[in-house]
Amino acid sequence: MxxxxxxxxxxxxxxxxxxxxxxxxxxxxxxxxxxxxxxxxxxxxxxxxxxxxxxxxxxxxxxxxxxxxxxxxxxxxxxxxxxxxxxxxxxxxxxxxxxxxxxxxxxxxxxxxxxxxxxxxxxxxxxxxxxxxxxxxxxxxxxxxxxxxxxxxxxxxxxxxALSTGYFGAQLASIHEGDTVVVLGAGPVGLFAARSAWFMGAGRVIVVDQLEYRLEKARTFAHAETINFAEVDDVVLEMKQQTDFLGADSVIDAVGAEADGNFTQQVTASKLKLQGGSPTALNWAIDGVRKGGTVSAVGAYGPIPSAVKFGDAMNKGLTINTNQAxxxxxxxxxxxxxxxxxxxxxxxxxxxxxxxxxxxxxxxxxxxxxxxxxxxxxx
Structure with a gap:
């Protein structure tokens, strides 16, 4: 064959x-x-x-x-x-x-x-x-x-x-009626997660990406608000500003290992295999969700630990739900x-x-x- x-x-x-x-x-x-x-x-x-x-x-x-x-x-x-x-x-x-x-x-x-x-x-x-x-x-x-x-x-x-994983990502986000949900990534899984968040009772859905054509799809297919992180100075600050400076109730990481990271992260991941990709999106989720909120991570990560801001997650009292769907x-x-x-x-x-x-x-x-x-x- x-x-x-x-x-x-x-x-x-x-x-x-x-x-x-x-x-x-x-x-x-x-x-x-x-x-x-x-x-x-x-x-x-x-x-x-x-x-x-x-x-x-x-x-x-x-x-x-x-x-x-x-x-x-x-x-x-x-x-x-x-x-x-x-x-x-x-x-x-x-x-x-x-x-x-x-x-x-x-x-x-x-x-x-x-x-x-x-x-x-x-x-x-x-x-x-x-x-x-x-x-x-x-x-x-x-x-x-x-x-x-x-x-x-x-x-x-x-x-x-893609559909099952996006839906599962919304399930893991523990969405309550009226919640504000941020989805990181407007690829297929992110689009399906954003659309599925409405099924779970979300009152507001915001999708973050840097490609305008994908953000347009998020607006038309997932009926979401959008943030182009390439057009703001600090995407976490932008997420806070749009949520009364509290942070979102839930953030779904639909990106995983290949989020844009800094030079060191990219070298240690792709060249030296010292970590399973850049943890940028997951750290944005930890920083952008409100205290006591929920982070849902369904983006694919490698089996090697990455530099995740776990101390911040602990101090904010976050619930982190993750798995392969x-x-x-x-x-x-x-x-x-x-x-x-x-x-x-x-x-x-x-x-x-x-x-x-x-x-x-x-x-x-x-x-x-x-x-x-x-x-x-x-x-």
């Missing part, structure tokens, strides 16, 4: 790789119909994540058709069209039994930190991802779900990560919102690019060219 492969920082290409095969009775092989490039894929592309190996195939957002199932698979049959959550999880360990699918203890040698994730380096299990013609899906009775006939393919695709847990409520016509997730898709042009797709998305917000890959 043809698949995207990693060749080193800023270098990806399509190569021939062996077709995935059934390795365990509960595996399935899925022919990919649609995949996507996620903002967190850029952390890999830029060389920010440890143990990203040459030859690895990225892509944790994908849907497709089941081509083969193992002898123990009972919930799927060949020909089913499925959406696959980015979490690889067993469904039966202590964590899965409590709905913490992203923290599964049986799918990753590094499980003390995180469970399994498709296409996200060997720190998350080394599973090849869906930016390919086919992909092996372990625990096929647990993760994938058949796509409802009424659901658009691209809407289903966005449920496999347990994707499938969000689906029932999200399907209700979509079917009721409350919003259409695929409205944020800006580009659809064939798999053979994956290098151009990454360059376009990484460099924020052509007003790119969300890129769909078509095998």
């Amino acid at each position: 043809r698949a995207m492969t990693y060749r080193g920082p800023y270098r990806v290409r399509v190569e021939e790789k062996p077709d995935p095969r059934i390795e365990h009775p509960n595996d399935a092989v899925v022919r990919v119909e649609r995949a996507a490039i996620c903002g967190s894929d850029l952390h890999l592309y830029h060389g920010m994540m440890p143990d990203t190996r040459v030859g690895h195939t990225f892509g944790h957002e994908f849907i497709g058709v089941v081509e083969e199932v193992g002898s123990s698979v009972s919930s799927l049959t060949v020909g089913d069209r499925v959406m696959v959550p980015f979490n690889v999880y067993c469904g039966s360990c202590w964590f899965c039994a409590r709905g913490l699918f992203s923290n599964c203890h049986n799918v990753n040698p590094n499980a003390t930190a995180v469970g399994g994730i498709y296409g996200y380096s060997h720190t998350t299990g080394g599973y090849d991802g869906g930016q390919a013609e086919r992909v092996r899906v372990p625990f096929a009775d647990v993760g994938p779900s058949v796509v409802p006939e009424w659901l658009d393919a691209e809407d289903a695709l966005l449920m496999t990560d 347990p994707v499938k847990r969000q689906w029932p409520r999200l399907l209700e919102h979509i079917q009721a016509g409350h919003f259409r997730p695929s409205d944020i898709v800006t580009h659809r690019i064939p798999l053979e042009h994956i290098d151009e797709a990454y360059h376009l998305f990484s460099s924020k060219l052509d007003d790119c917000i969300k890129t769909v890959i078509v095998p």
